[in-house]
Amino acid sequence: MKRFTPPEQWQISSLETGAFAHLRELFKVNELTDWPSPQWFSPFLTAINENNIPITFEDDAKVDFGERYYEQVIFETGVVPTRSENWHDLFGGFIWCLFPKTKALINHRHVQDIAEHGLQQRTKHRNALTLFDECGVVLAISESKWQQWLCDHQWKTAFVEHKHEWGKTIKPFMFGHANYEMLTKPYIGLTGKALFVCVPNEIFCKDLVTQYQYLDQALYEMISTDNCLADNKKLSPLPLLGVPGWHDENKDDSFYNNTDYFRAKRRMRT
Template identity: 85%
Template sequence: MKRFTPPEQWQPSSLQSGAFLHLNTLFKIDEQISWPTPQWFAPYLNAINENNLPIRFIDDAKIDFGDRYYEQVIFETGEVPTRTENWHDLFGGFIWCLFPKTKALINQRHVQDIAEYGLQQRTKHRNALTLFDECGVVLAISENKWKQWLCDHQWKTAFVEHKNEWGKTIQPFMFGHANYEMLTKPYIGLTGKALFVFVPDEIFCKDLAAQYQYLDQALYEMIKIDNCLADNKQLSPLPLLGVPGWHDENTDEAFYNNTDYFRPKRRTRA
């Protein structure tokens, strides 16, 4: 039996931080006066799943799950179960619009894994797919130094000393819809999982929609061909409130002195 989740009040004020800039730019979500319905996404959606069915958002209450898992319903029908007046599913809808090929591939990978190993045994691959789907942040970079700094937890180097380079040689793109949900009520400790995607410099000069289109194809190939989500080893912790422009308090360098949040890299003994 499904647990009833009471509707939340629509609060566009929750979407004012820089973390939601892309959604506000592309979808004008901060101008909505009430909760978008599942059908609201239709003009923005151009996704076909790996079973060659068009993706549609359907009220969760109208879907007969039977004994099928969420991902199986999407693969078999093209219908994405969408709870109304629910932040988590609302943001999930945006990610389908922005990364249609990657989302369809992740859906297929879940279904294939379930067919081989069943629902009870979660493999490293399926865990990585879920982690990226919920908490992933795509960091488009044109210089390797960003991966070195961030993977080594050199937070002040990346976030403070080179703050002015964000948007020029590095740009964050949210993939995890759970990240978005939690950022409506940000708290110290909020951490995503970064996946680095190398891009040519000219990508940062393209319009935002073209950047997403490029990254969607790049991610699709990284997952399908390079198998980058075979496990979670390529996912690196990213303190979301430290990303320049994503949280008002990080304009003060002292914000980064909290080493409980901006943790140094744990060194392993040789």
């Protein structure tokens, strides 16, 4: 996965595109003048891990890992080790605030998988958990056509011909904090993994906080009950720069003519 070295100084201009609109509305990131400390997240945190310990953020350098893996530290102590002045961990903090139940469940699933299979063996389940945690995009949809179009790579149908329906019958919510990190320096080829969540139409009329709460509960049930992340089969490629409103260049419909980025679906031979 492509990673970026964070800048020495806080650069708010990196967060001015449409992809970061939710963070601006809910956390006022556009009003920050410097990197927030790990403790900055405290007023926004409601998460309690599946070991019944409240989630807190602490400076990574001050956390005693011992022989424990990152996910084990979170489960056993409630502490999320957080590197200072680091895009990746900053966005990870926002996701803990926005999807507290789902993040706690994913953490627990990692710990359970490690206990059963050890750290060295990466199971399909743990790979899917990681992929969604890093690169996931929740697509809330009230009509099944969206899943059909996007899974079938009908990009122009979904992104151009029906652009006016985004926000009305489909709405994207970032889950993968690595997506956010890479979108601070967007590049052609940047692709996330979509997970479709069916919602009632009236959800799109609710305020943003209520929408996140609804999706957090829905995701929790999909993972815990339906086992939707048993493997990565439910995750569909999503060109992030093609999402309407997320990238300035896609206002021009010709942007979608780049078939190296907006690739046709590979057909299986029979």
